[in-house]
Amino acid sequence: MKLKLLGFLLLFIHSLCYAQDTTFSTVYKNYEYVDDITANDSAIFCAGYSFQTKINDGNACDAYLLSYDKTNLKLNWSLKVSDAHTNRISSLLYHNNKLYALVTQGKIVNLNEDVHLSLFVLNLNGEIEQKIPFGASFFTPSDMKITGNILNFAFQVSSSKRYSTSDLSTVVVTYNLATKKTIRKKVTTYYPRPKKILQSKGNLYVMGIYIHPDAPNLIVSKKGVISEIRLNAPKTEYFIDSYIKGNKLTIVAVFPGVYGDLNCYLKYYYINTVTNAITSKIIPYKTMRWDEIRFDTYSLGSSIWLIEKELKTKKLKYILLGDTGKILKSFPIKDDDGYKQNFIFEDNLLIKASNGRISIIKY
Numbered sequence: 001m002k003l004k005l006l007g008f009l010l011l012f013i014h015s016l017c018y019a020q021d022t023t024f025s026t027v028y029k030n031y032e033y034v035d036d037i038t039a040n041d042s043a044i045f046c047a048g049y050s051f052q053t054k055i056n057d058g059n060a061c062d063a064y065l066l067s068y069d070k071t072n073l074k075l076n077w078s079l080k081v082s083d084a085h086t087n088r089i090s091s092l093l094y095h096n097n098k099l100y101a102l103v104t105q106g107k108i109v110n111l112n113e114d115v116h117l118s119l120f121v122l123n124l125n126g127e128i129e130q131k132i133p134f135g136a137s138f139f140t141p142s143d144m145k146i147t148g149n150i151l152n153f154a155f156q157v158s159s160s161k162r163y164s165t166s167d168l169s170t171v172v173v174t175y176n177l178a179t180k181k182t183i184r185k186k187v188t189t190y191y192p193r194p195k196k197i198l199q200s201k202g203n204l205y206v207m208g209i210y211i212h213p214d215a216p217n218l219i220v221s222k223k224g225v226i227s228e229i230r231l232n233a234p235k236t237e238y239f240i241d242s243y244i245k246g247n248k249l250t251i252v253a254v255f256p257g258v259y260g261d262l263n264c265y266l267k268y269y270y271i272n273t274v275t276n277a278i279t280s281k282i283i284p285y286k287t288m289r290w291d292e293i294r295f296d297t298y299s300l301g302s303s304i305w306l307i308e309k310e311l312k313t314k315k316l317k318y319i320l321l322g323d324t325g326k327i328l329k330s331f332p333i334k335d336d337d338g339y340k341q342n343f344i345f346e347d348n349l350l351i352k353a354s355n356g357r358i359s360i361i362k363y
Contacts, residue, residue, distance in 0.1 A: 025359040026073040030080070031064040034353040035140075036092045037342045038099075043076060043124070044068045044351055045099060046358060047089035055085060059109045063087040065101060067126060073358060077126040081105070086115060090140040091153065097124060102141045102153060113138055114161050119151075119175065132175065134182070138168060142194035142206065149178040154194035154206045154219070157186075170194055172206055172221055185226050189216055192239075200244045200273065211237040211253050218251075218271070229276060231269050235261070241297040241304045243323075247273045250323050252304060254293060264292070266325060283325045286311065296341045303328060305345050307338045318343075318350070331363050 028034070031048030038045050046066045053060045067076040081087045084105040091102040099122040106115030117137035121130040134155070141155035153173050160167040170191045174183040192208030206219035213235060216228035237253040244250070251269040264285040271278050285291070291314060294307040302323045309316050316333040336355055343352035350361040 023359060023361050024073050025357050026068070026075075028353075028356050028358070029064075029066065029075060029078065031066075032356075033340075034342050035088060035090050036143075037344060037351065037353050037358075038092045038094045039070065039344055039346070039351060040094050042070050044070055044073075044358065044360075045092055045094060046353060047092050047101065048353075049088055053082070059107075060085045061087060063089045063103065065089055065092075065099075065122070065126065067124070068358060070360070073360060079122075079126045079128075084115075088140065089120075091143050093144040093146065093151075095146045098122065098129075099124065100144060100146070100151065102144065102155075104137060104140065112161050113158075117141060117155055132180070132182075134171075134173065134184075139193045142197045145197055145199045146177070147199050149176055150199075151175045151177055152197050152199060152204055154197050156191075156193060170206070170208075170219060172197075172204060172219060172226070174204075183224070185221060185224070187219055187226055187228070189228060191216070191219065194219075195239055196242055198242060198244050198249070200249075203273065205242070205244070205249060205273075207239050207242055207251060209239055211239055211251075229271065229278075231278060231280075237267060238295060240293075240295065240306065241299050243299050243302055243304075244273070245302050245323075249273050250302065252297075252321070256292065264290075266290075266293075268323070268325065281325065288325070288327075294338045294341065296343065298343055298345055300345060305343070307333065307341065309338070320345075 031050045034048045036047045048064045049061045051061050053062050063081040065079040085107040088104045089101045093100040101120040103118050103120050104115050117134045119132040120128050122128050138156040138158040142153050144153045155171055156168050157171055158167045168190055170187045172185040192210040194206050195209045196207050198205040204221040211217045211231055211233045213233045217231040218229040220227045237255050240252040240254055242251045249271040253267045255265050257264040266283045268281040289311045291309040291311045298305040304321050308319055316338045317330045319327050320329040322328050341352055341354040348363055352359050
C-alpha cells in the first residue's frame with residue numbers, strides 16, 4: 001500500500017512539474033535572423049532582418065520590427081524598413097509607451113561599409129513618429145539606456161569606408177528626448193565595437209566586445225569629461241556583461257580558450273567608480289564544471305543569465321550567475337543549440353528568439 005501511495009505521489013509531482021513548463025512558440029515571419037528583443041507588460045517587440053530582398057545580391061537586407069501579444073504570441077503588427085540596400089535594427093528599447101530603435105542604413109559589401117545611423121521613435125501601433133539622424137557609422141551600435149529624458153548609446157565611426165582598426169573611433173551620444181539636443185563625445189583611441197553602456201549618478205560607462213591587454217578597455221564620461229580605464233587583462237578576453245550597484249561597477253568576462261591555450265576561465269572585474277581602483281577574480285571553467293559558455297546574456301540587477309554547456313554531460317543550461325560566480329538558479333535547455341539567442345527573463349517567464357522561433361517558456 002505504501003509503495004502504491006509513493007508511486008502515485010511521484011506521478012503527481014512529475015505531472016505538476018511538467019504542467020509548470022508551458023511553452024508558446026511561433027516561427028519568424030518574413031525575417032530570418034534577430035538582432036534584439038524587448039517587452040512591456042502586454043507585448044514583445046522583436047527586431048529582425050532578412051537577406052531575401054528585391055536586390056538579392058547576398059549582401060542586401062531588409063529590417064523588420066514586429067510586435068507580438070505577450071499571452072499567445074499573436075502578431076499585433078509588423079513594420080518593414082527597406083529604404084536602403086542594407087537595413088538593420090540593432091538595438092531596441094521600450095520606455096514610457098514609446099519604442100526606440102537604432103537603425104543602420106546604407107550599403108555594406110564585404111569589408112566595405114557606407115552606412116548612417118538613425119534613432120527611430122515609434123508609438124505602440126508601430127508608427128514612426130520621429131527619425132533622428134546621427135550621421136555616418138560603422139558596424140552595429142551598443143545598447144541604449146534612458147534615465148529621465150536622457151538617452152545614451154555609443155557607436156563607431158571610421159575615416160574610411162573599408163574596415164581597419166586604425167581608422168575607427170568611438171562616439172558616445174547623449175540625446176535629450178525633451179529638447180531634442182544631441183551631445184557627441186568622440187574617443188579616438190581604438191576600442192572594440194561597443195556592446196553595452198551603463199548610466200549611474202549622471203556618469204556613463206561604455207564597454208566593448210573584447211578586453212585587450214595593454215590597451216584601454218573602458219570609456220568613462222563624468223560631467224561630460226571623457227577618461228579611459230585599463231583593466232590590465234593578461235590576454236584578450238571576451239566581455240560578457242556588466243552592471244553597477246552603488247559605487248561598484250562589475251564587469252564579467254571570459255577567456256574561452258585559443259589554440260595552444262585551453263585554460264579557459266570566467267573573470268570578474270570590480271571597479272570602484274569613485275577611486276577607479278580595480279580588483280579581479282578568476283574562476284576556471286573546470287571549477288564551474290563548464291565545457292563552454294555562449295556569449296548571449298541578460299542582466300538582472302547584480303546577476304546575469306547566460307548559457308553554459310556542462311563539462312561532463314555536454315548538456316546546455318540557462319544559469320543565473322551572481323556577482324561572485326555563484327550559480328543562483330539553473331534549468332535545462334530543450335531543443336536548441338544555444339547559439340545566437342536573444343532572451344529576456346521576467347520572474348518565472350523566459351522570452352527567447354532563436355532557431356527561427358519566438359518562444360515563451362514558463363519555468
